Amino acid sequence: MEFAVGGMGPGGWAGAFRLASRRRRAARVAAAVVAGVAAVGGATYYWTQQADSDDDENGSKLDLSEVEINAELGGGGQLALVRSQRQREQVTALLSGSPEGRASLRRRSLAPARSQRLAKSASMARPPSMAALQHPTDASSSKTSVKVDRRFFTTLYRFVRIIIPSARSHEFLVTLGIAATLVARTRLDIWVSDNAGDIVKAIVARDRPAFIRRCIRDISLMMFPMSFVNNVLKLLISLLRVQSRKRLTAYFHEQYLSDQIFFKATNLDSRIQNIDQLLTQDVERFSTTLVNLYSNVTKPLLDVILFSSRLARSLGIKGPVVMIGYFLITSAILRKLQPPFGKLTADEQRLEGDFRLCHSRLITHAEEIAFYGGGLREKIFINGTFDRLLRHLHKVFVARFRIGLLDSILVKYLATIVGYCVVSMPIFFSSGFIRALFQPAFVREVQRSGKAADATDAAMVAEMYTRNSRLLISLSAAIGRLILSGKELTRLAGYTARVSELDAVLADLRKSEADVAPSLLSGQRRAAQEDVELRALMTPGRLVDNVDFVRFENVNIISPDRTLLVKGLTVDAPPGTNVLITGPNGSGKSSLFRVLCGLWPLYGGTLYRPPNDRMFYVPQRPYLALGSLREQVIYPLTTRDMRERGLRDDDLQQLLEQVHLGELSKRRNGWDNVCDWADVLSGGEKQRLAMARLFFHRPQYAVLDECTSAVSLDVEGFLYERARELGITLLTVSHRPSLWRFHEKVLRFDGHSGWSFSDIRPDDIPQVPGANGELVSA
Ligand SMILES: Nc1ncnc2c1ncn2[C@@H]1O[C@H](COP(=O)(O)OP(=O)(O)OP(=O)(O)O)[C@@H](O)[C@H]1O
Numbered sequence: 197m198e199f200a201v202g203g204m205g206p207g208g209w210a211g212a213f214r215l216a217s218r219r220r221r222a223a224r225v226a227a228a229v230v231a232g233v234a235a236v237g238g239a240t241y242y243w244t245q246q247a248d249s250d251d252d253e254n255g256s257k258l259d260l261s262e263v264e265i266n267a268e269l270g271g272g273g274q275l276a277l278v279r280s281q282r283q284r285e286q287v288t289a290l291l292s293g294s295p296e297g298r299a300s301l302r303r304r305s306l307a308p309a310r311s312q313r314l315a316k317s318a319s320m321a322r323p324p325s326m327a328a329l330q331h332p333t334d335a336s337s338s339k340t341s342v343k344v345d346r347r348f349f350t351t352l353y354r355f356v357r358i359i360i361p362s363a364r365s366h367e368f369l370v371t372l373g374i375a376a377t378l379v380a381r382t383r384l385d386i387w388v389s390d391n392a393g394d395i396v397k398a399i400v401a402r403d404r405p406a407f408i409r410r411c412i413r414d415i416s417l418m419m420f421p422m423s424f425v426n427n428v429l430k431l432l433i434s435l436l437r438v439q440s441r442k443r444l445t446a447y448f449h450e451q452y453l454s455d456q457i458f459f460k461a462t463n464l465d466s467r468i469q470n471i472d473q474l475l476t477q478d479v480e481r482f483s484t485t486l487v488n489l490y491s492n493v494t495k496p497l498l499d500v501i502l503f504s505s506r507l508a509r510s511l512g513i514k515g516p517v518v519m520i521g522y523f524l525i526t527s528a529i530l531r532k533l534q535p536p537f538g539k540l541t542a543d544e545q546r547l548e549g550d551f552r553l554c555h556s557r558l559i560t561h562a563e564e565i566a567f568y569g570g571g572l573r574e575k576i577f578i579n580g581t582f583d584r585l586l587r588h589l590h591k592v593f594v595a596r597f598r599i600g601l602l603d604s605i606l607v608k609y610l611a612t613i614v615g616y617c618v619v620s621m622p623i624f625f626s627s628g629f630i631r632a633l634f635q636p637a638f639v640r641e642v643q644r645s646g647k648a649a650d651a652t653d654a655a656m657v658a659e660m661y662t663r664n665s666r667l668l669i670s671l672s673a674a675i676g677r678l679i680l681s682g683k684e685l686t687r688l689a690g691y692t693a694r695v696s697e698l699d700a701v702l703a704d705l706r707k708s709e710a711d712v713a714p715s716l717l718s719g720q721r722r723a724a725q726e727d728v729e730l731r732a733l734m735t736p737g738r739l740v741d742n743v744d745f746v747r748f749e750n751v752n753i754i755s756p757d758r759t760l761l762v763k764g765l766t767v768d769a770p771p772g773t774n775v776l777i778t779g780p781n782g783s784g785k786s787s788l789f790r791v792l793c794g795l796w797p798l799y800g801g802t803l804y805r806p807p808n809d810r811m812f813y814v815p816q817r818p819y820l821a822l823g824s825l826r827e828q829v830i831y832p833l834t835t836r837d838m839r840e841r842g843l844r845d846d847d848l849q850q851l852l853e854q855v856h857l858g859e860l861s862k863r864r865n866g867w868d869n870v871c872d873w874a875d876v877l878s879g880g881e882k883q884r885l886a887m888a889r890l891f892f893h894r895p896q897y898a899v900l901d902e903c904t905s906a907v908s909l910d911v912e913g914f915l916y917e918r919a920r921e922l923g924i925t926l927l928t929v930s931h932r933p934s935l936w937r938f939h940e941k942v943l944r945f946d947g948h949s950g951w952s953f954s955d956i957r958p959d960d961i962p963q964v965p966g967a968n969g970e971l972v973s974a
Contacts, residue, residue, distance in 0.1 A: 342538035393663030440483035470549030482691035499674030541690025737798035750801030779945030812895035814903040818886035820873035855884040879906040
């Protein structure tokens with residue numbers, strides 16, 4: 197919990213009480229001292245977290261080292277959670293907008309995620325004009341709600357529509373099938389209760405033929421349909437789970453894997469850190485929980501209706517009413533005391549994702565890390581992430597344990613006592629108010645059974661007691677399950693929040709082709725003046741992608757964190773004119789290609805370029821796909837595509853020879869051999885293979901981004917000559933002077949958003965060391 201700090205004044209006290217009254221655990225805050233108050237006029241409230249308190253608004257533990265400027269608290273004020281005096285000073289400085297405040301906050305050694313949250317929070321503290329510079333539909337700026345509220349049901353409905361698109365869909369039929377099977381199962385349960393009553397009655401009355409009839413014949417007959425119904429139910433539920441997952445995964449894959457959204461989601465947008473986990477584990481858990489909830493709610497609902505009507509016949513309507521009334525009160529109590537399981541579930545998934553991400557990063561960069569001897573550092577980092585997950589899980593378990601204790605007492609044991617009382621009322625109380633309530637129905641039941649109306653008949657009492665108690669136990673269990681599925685509902689809310697976050701980000705990325713995604717990197721924290729200027733440069737550009745030349749006209753290159761890299765670029769690269777791009781590190785050379793290939797948004801003027809299928813990109817670290825050697829050369833085509841083009845492995849062999857890799861197919865056991873090519877090839881071999889891929893595709897334009905940096909000079913020259921022979925126009929980024937002679941124009945970036953574009957004259961060609969060390973013209 198928090199207490200206020202700062203100067204004294206009535207506004208702060210009001211804020212303290214307002215905050216306290218919004219929290220159920222406010223009683224504990226009583227221990228916390230409201231120490232300060234903000235200015236009454238400005239009404240800015242600063243709150244500091246008390247070291248021994250543990251809950252934020254949603255009941256989750258706050259990291260005490262965390263600085264968080266949370267949200268607006270009405271009247272233009274902000275709520276800040278700070279702990280130490282130093283943090284308080286920093287937040288105060290930040291909120292007052294002083295440059296020192298921003299600088300000191302930047303210097304803080306916060307973990308990246310926290311820096312991002314801080315930056316996000318800070319942006320909320322800025323004036324509206326600056327905040328508006330954020331992404332227009334910035335879903336991340338508000339924490340995703342993880343409550344069972346209207347918004348949750350609306351979102352859930354949308355996903356259900358994806359899973360069950362129409363009444364004629366397979367999934368709808370399965371859903372109906374489950375409902376029908378559940379009805380059948382409830383009817384069979386009632387039959388079991390009735391039959392149990394009859395068996396007990398036969399035993400008490402020593403009626404052997406009746407016992408044989410009820411126990412042996414009837415159960416032997418009914419066991420087949422009962423077993424069938426139970427297993428059909430399981431089968432249908434599993435089917436629906438798989439189908440739901442299939443539909444949702446197809447829906448997300450459609451969005452994620454088209455229009456290079458997968459690149460934008462991971463490179464241009466920092467809202468989702470572990471998208472792989474969302475697409476795999478979270479979607480699966482969402483589907484499973486949803487389907488489980490459907491069966492866990494439908495069955496008890498049916499049970500409640502059918503068992504109640506059956507019980508009402510023997511105990512009168514008051515029996516089930518007493519039980520249902522008891523459970524309604526119980527569920528209200530449990531609801532009040534239940535921890536925010538939805539939020540806890542969403543947090544758990546996020547932490548699981550972080551942990552997984554650490555491991556996949558380790559696998560991806562294993563070699564580099566091993567060379568650096570970074571094992572210990574990685575171990576500390578991975579263990580730290582795992583510890584965070586464990587701490588969270590521990591918190592969840594404790595929360596479950598606490599509420600589980602209450603659940604068991606209220607839903608199981610006290611409910612049993614109430615149930616037994618209801619069943620035995622007509623037997624023990626034969627006069628007075630209780631009799632008036634229960635006895636008539638009981639007597640009616642006895643009379644209806646055709647026996648003498650003697651309610652004290654032992655066999656009759658035993659039969660009715662057994663049947664009714666079984667029915668009551670089933671009714672209690674059904675209502676209990678309904679109550680407990682409330683918990684499942686909050687868990688579903690957690691998964692829904694995760695999945696809908698993914699949906700929102702993908703939808704934003706699809707929508708905002710020409711807009712920078714709301715990256716929360718620290719670089720976006722700029723002065724207001726700079727932001728306004730930048731905003732003017734960020735007008736969407738025009739793309740003409742059906743011409744056979746490349747031309748940039750007054751284009752601005754702006755990074756996702758809103759840094760202006762190149763301003764007003766105008767460059768003409770007609771076919772046959774190779775352009776070399778140079779400049780300091782980080783000046784925007786590769787970014788030019790990102791804009792050219794449509795990975796980054798186009799701002800400012802107009803970009804003319806051929807369609808994608810006539811351009812090809814060769815990066816410094818070529819991507820080697822899973823598959824055979826053949827598939828590396830022809831990537832992203834398939835073997836079938838290759839055959840359709842009338843090409844054979846011999847043609848590929850020629851290409852490998854052109855890049856001086858002729859031995860590779862033999863060395864690696866032929867064209868069909870599948871292995872992890874990224875691991876088995878050296879850096880230079882990978883780059884040469886990538887050049888063979890370029891020659892295979894033979895595009896009109898090739899974008900070469902330091903793609904021969906690991907290739908020896910002689911082979912590199914040969915590769916560029918070959919590209920020329922094939923009529924491929926090159927746009928090359930390289931720091932190697934040896935490559936100047938293969939180009940006609942040079943584009944120079946100065947690293948301060950300036951640029952120049954000129955012809956390469958023979959005198960311009962830099963001198964490079966020759967074979968004997970002397971300087972010769974490149
Ligand atoms: N996804 C991204 N989000 C934010 N900033 C980025 C992103 N990718 C690149 N940048 C930034 O954009 C700037 C330009 O990057 P770019 O890769 O174009 O540099 P470069 O000129 O090719 O450098 P080098 O010669 O080192 O390869 C760098 O400061 C980099 O940090």
